[in-house]
Amino acid sequence: MYSFILYFLFFVDMFKEDFSIIPRPNEISFSDEEFSFDEDVKFWVWGGRASMEWKVAHAEERKITEDALGYFLDILNIDSEISFGGHWLGDPKPLSLKGQEFTLSDQEKHKFVYFGWIDDESIGNEGYIININSRYVEILSNSPQGFFYATQTIRQLLPLKGCPAESCVLPGLKIKDSPRFKWRGMHLDVGRHFFSVDEIKKFLDLLAFYKFNNFHWHLTEDQGWRIEIKKWPRLTDFGSCREESPKKGNRNVGDGVEYCGFYTQSEVRNIVKYAEKLFINIVPEIEIPGHSSAAIASYPELGNPGASDKVMTRWGVSNGVYNIKKETFDFLEDVLSEVMDLFPSEFIHIGGDEAPKGPWKNNPDVQEFIKQEDLGDEHGLQSWYIKKIESFLNSNGRRLIGWDEIQEGGLAPNAAMMVWRSWQYGIDAANKGHDIVMSPTSHSYFDYYQGDPETEPEAIGGYLPLKKVYSFEPVPEELQGEKVDRVLGAQGNLWTEYIYDWDKLMYMAFPRTAAMAEVVWTSPEKKDYDSFLKRWERSLPKLDSMGIRYRNLSEDDF
Numbered sequence: 107m108y109s110f111i112l113y114f115l116f117f118v119d120m121f122k123e124d125f126s127i128i129p130r131p132n133e134i135s136f137s138d139e140e141f142s143f144d145e146d147v148k149f150w151v152w153g154g155r156a157s158m159e160w161k162v163a164h165a166e167e168r169k170i171t172e173d174a175l176g177y178f179l180d181i182l183n184i185d186s187e188i189s190f191g192g193h194w195l196g197d198p199k200p201l202s203l204k205g206q207e208f209t210l211s212d213q214e215k216h217k218f219v220y221f222g223w224i225d226d227e228s229i230g231n232e233g234y235i236i237n238i239n240s241r242y243v244e245i246l247s248n249s250p251q252g253f254f255y256a257t258q259t260i261r262q263l264l265p266l267k268g269c270p271a272e273s274c275v276l277p278g279l280k281i282k283d284s285p286r287f288k289w290r291g292m293h294l295d296v297g298r299h300f301f302s303v304d305e306i307k308k309f310l311d312l313l314a315f316y317k318f319n320n321f322h323w324h325l326t327e328d329q330g331w332r333i334e335i336k337k338w339p340r341l342t343d344f345g346s347c348r349e350e351s352p353k354k355g356n357r358n359v360g361d362g363v364e365y366c367g368f369y370t371q372s373e374v375r376n377i378v379k380y381a382e383k384l385f386i387n388i389v390p391e392i393e394i395p396g397h398s399s400a401a402i403a404s405y406p407e408l409g410n411p412g413a414s415d416k417v418m419t420r421w422g423v424s425n426g427v428y429n430i431k432k433e434t435f436d437f438l439e440d441v442l443s444e445v446m447d448l449f450p451s452e453f454i455h456i457g458g459d460e461a462p463k464g465p466w467k468n469n470p471d472v473q474e475f476i477k478q479e480d481l482g483d484e485h486g487l488q489s490w491y492i493k494k495i496e497s498f499l500n501s502n503g504r505r506l507i508g509w510d511e512i513q514e515g516g517l518a519p520n521a522a523m524m525v526w527r528s529w530q531y532g533i534d535a536a537n538k539g540h541d542i543v544m545s546p547t548s549h550s551y552f553d554y555y556q557g558d559p560e561t562e563p564e565a566i567g568g569y570l571p572l573k574k575v576y577s578f579e580p581v582p583e584e585l586q587g588e589k590v591d592r593v594l595g596a597q598g599n600l601w602t603e604y605i606y607d608w609d610k611l612m613y614m615a616f617p618r619t620a621a622m623a624e625v626v627w628t629s630p631e632k633k634d635y636d637s638f639l640k641r642w643e644r645s646l647p648k649l650d651s652m653g654i655r656y657r658n659l660s661e662d663d664f
Contacts, residue, residue, distance in 0.1 A: 126644035127262050128316060128620050129627035130637065131283040139240040139278030141217070143182070148218040151175050167223040174245070174253030175221045181261055182274070219243045221253065232319075233284025236260070238276050251385045252284075255317050259283070262315075262645065287580070289543050289595030290626035291320035291389075292619060294611075297327025297400075298421065299602040300367030301611070307380055309611075312654070314384035316623035321381060322455060322597060324391045325369075328399035328418040328426050332368045333390075333448075337440045338405065342368040345404035348417040354606065355564060360419060374448045389507070390449045392441060395491050396461030399426030408434050410465035410472070421566075421603045423460045430475055430487070439498055446502055453522065454499055458492055458508035482515070489515030496521055507543070510535075522594070526550070533584045536592035544596040549578035552618050553601040557662040563613065564604050571662045576621040576635050598622040609655045616649070616656035617642050639663070 127134075151171040217240075224246045229235065234256035235246040245260075247253045263276055292313055294301070301309070306323075313321060325333045331345035347366035353359045369377070381388050399418045402409035403426075410429050418424050428434050445454065463484035466472045472487065481487050488511070496506040496518040507522040510531040517523065522541040525532035532542045544550070547568065552575075554568030580596040598619055605611050620642060624633060639659065649656060 125263060125277065125279075126641045126648075127259055128638070128641055128645065129624040130632060130634075130641070131259065131281045132286075132629050132632050133280075133282040135280050137239065137278035137280075139238075141238050141240060141243055141276045141278070143274040143276075144217075146216050148216045149175060149179070150218055150220045152221060152223045170250050170253065171221045171223055173250065174247075174257065175219075177254070178219070178221070178245075178257050178260070181257055181264070217241055220245065222246045224248055229282065229284040234259075234281075235283075236279070236281040238280075239278050243276060251319075254314075254385050255283070258315055258317055262648070285317065285319075285627045286629055287593070287595030287626045289320055289597070290318045290623070291322050291543070291545075291595065291597030292318055292615075292622070293322035293324060293545070293597055293599040295324040295327065295600060295602045296332050296367075297324060297330050297602075299606055300330070300332060300365075301608065303369070303373050303377060305608050305611075306377055308608075310377075310381050310384055310386055312615075312619070312652075313386060316620055317627055318623060319385060320387050320389055320595075320597065322389045322391060322599075324455075324601075326391070326393045326397070326400065326457075328397050328424045329421070330365070330367070330417060331400040331404065333374060333392075333445070334368060334370045335441050335444050336371065337444065338437065340404040341401060341441075343404075345400040345417060348400075348419050350419050352420055352603075357421060357603075371444070371448060378449060387451050388449055389451050389453050389455050390445050391455035391457055392445055393457035393459075394438060394495055395428040395488065396459065397423070397426065397457055398428055399424040402426050402428070405437070407431075408437060410469045412468070413465065423462065425462050425465050427461050427465050428491075429469065430472055430491075435494065438495065442495075442498065443502075446499075446504060452505055453507045454504050455524070456492070456495055456499075456506055456508050456512075458488070458512035459510075459526070461488055461511065463488075485515035487515070488512075489518070492521065493518040524597075526599075529582050532593075533582050536582075536585055536589050539592070541592050541594050543594050544580040544582075545599055549575055550596065550598050550622070551601070552598050552614050553604065556614075556618070556657055557660055563610065565614070566601065566604055570618070572617055572621055572659070573635060573663060575618045576625065576633070576638060578622070578625045579630065580625065596622070596626050612655045613657050616654060617659070620645075 152167065220242060222244065226248055229248065229252065231249045232251045232255060233247065234252040236256055236259060237244040245253065245256045247256060259281065265274055294309065310321060329348055331341045335341050346368035347364055349364055350360040350362050351365050353361040378388055399414060402413050403415050403417050406413060406415055408428055410427065413426060442454065466484045466487060476483065476487055479490065481490055492508065492512045499506050500520055505520060505522060506518060507524055510523055510525050510527055512518065512521060512523060513531055513535060517535060517540060523535045524543045524545050526545050526547060529546060532544060536542050551568060551570060553566045554570040555562050555565045556571055581590055581593050600611065600615060605614055621638065624638060
């Protein structure tokens with residue numbers, strides 16, 4: 107426990123930087139002015155007084171700014187009777203703020219909030235500009251995403267309970283902001299422990315709040331298959347349940363309690379649609395060829411001789427690896443076809459990690475195939491396996507991404523790779539022209555302990571304090587020139603062997619997820635760990651109001 111003096115100095119200094127925006131904007135400056143929302147405020151969108159001819163010519167941009175303002179009004183808890191489908195918001199329309207009636211007119215005579223479309227390549231396709239003074243709030247962008255992220259920034263500046271409940275004041279400032287990386291992700295394993303549809307949506311809400319744009323959804327595991335596949339119903343009828351789980355506090359003993367759960371395709375579609383509104387792409391992960399015990403237990407013909415007919419009940423790596431029969435690839439193509447129908451993501455994650463070679467070594471048919479195809483060994487077979495799956499995905503307009511084991515035996519020609527073990531694997535892949543996402547255990551595994559294991563809740567092991575997460579630099583210094591662009595971004599990973607429920611998930615995720623948000627958004631020269639800690643502490647009342655049971659800062663974090 108840090109000392110009272112350190113605690114006092116920390117909070118005194120905190121109020122010198124009177125904002126709580128995470129991730130930190132790349133350009134931000136403050137003034138002494140402030141903007142108050144009251145009955146005198148008007149709301150405008152781009153081209154409100156333009157001719158109808160102009161409005162028709164710019165209908166797409168107009169619709170984007172209208173939608174952005176509509177979302178902004180929702181965030182402010184402003185009651186609106188406007189029908190966005192049939193009206194231009196530049197025309198007078200009644201709104202209610204704090205019970206007061208006013209109209210969208212006379213921009214020059216009143217305080218106003220303005221959403222404007224700009225052609226500014228310097229902010230990319232996700233950036234935004236905010237200008238706030240005593241007279242107006244100006245929000246500018248060239249994309250729906252940019253307006254959305256601008257509104258997240260405003261959300262973090264707003265009062266705890268929203269404008270109708272409290273005096274609603276925004277500080278005077280200027281922000282010009284855009285993300286560093288195109289892949290800003292968080293991963294969640296639902297194979298070991300399952301999270302409900304509502305919990306997934308709450309998690310997505312939090313990711314949006316911190317401007318993440320990729321949710322890596324780990325849907326299949328040795329310990330449970332979590333997504334409905336209509337052509338192969340036993341995957342969820344049987345494979346979504348395990349007879350028991352390791353006992354809490356003693357991972358070598360079973361708890362004797364059956365554990366089940368899966369998402370119907372209807373639920374998946376609902377979640378995907380929900381994420382799209384938050385500008386979050388969901389990358390589904392279907393493990394191939396290893397981590398497949400649940401699938402093989404459901405359909406034993408998919409496995410190798412000696413495979414278990416039960417869903418795995420202990421943590422760790424099993425011998426569940428698919429065989430090479432044509433019927434098995436037919437199965438995998440069926441599964442991936444249904445997955446692609448559910449998820450519009452460019453990338454489909456196929457795992458590829460920790461595939462045991464023993465079952466292939468002990469399968470005479472596999473050994474004969476390795477010789478016939480001159481694959482050399484089981485690593486060559488895995489490379490052949492991944493290339494075959496990639497060919498199928500590419501033929502359907504998708505890209506394969508997998509953990510860094512997919513480079514063993516040779517990386518598939520168009521594959522992207524997620525680096526979790528050695529940074530050198532990522533360097534080699536990028537130098538060969540492959541896209542990579544950095545997700546190393548050293549900085550990205552949020553199932554690791556955050557402090558002293560003697561005082562922390564049970565975890566898988568390791569040690570990853572907040573400060574180390576924040577120090578993460580996703581671009582290896584060995585990459586130079588155009589090879590740097592092969593680093594799509596980075597993500598944090600939440601493996602759930604020891605994350606049993608929502609509260610434990612939040613404890614393990616926060617504040618480390620907030621630190622990762624700043625890693626992937628903010629330019630390195632703009633990052634400052636002390637500033638981050640102050641902004642994090644200042645944001646806690648808002649997280650408290652959301653019911654987020656984050657981990658409190660400790661000596662490990664300073």
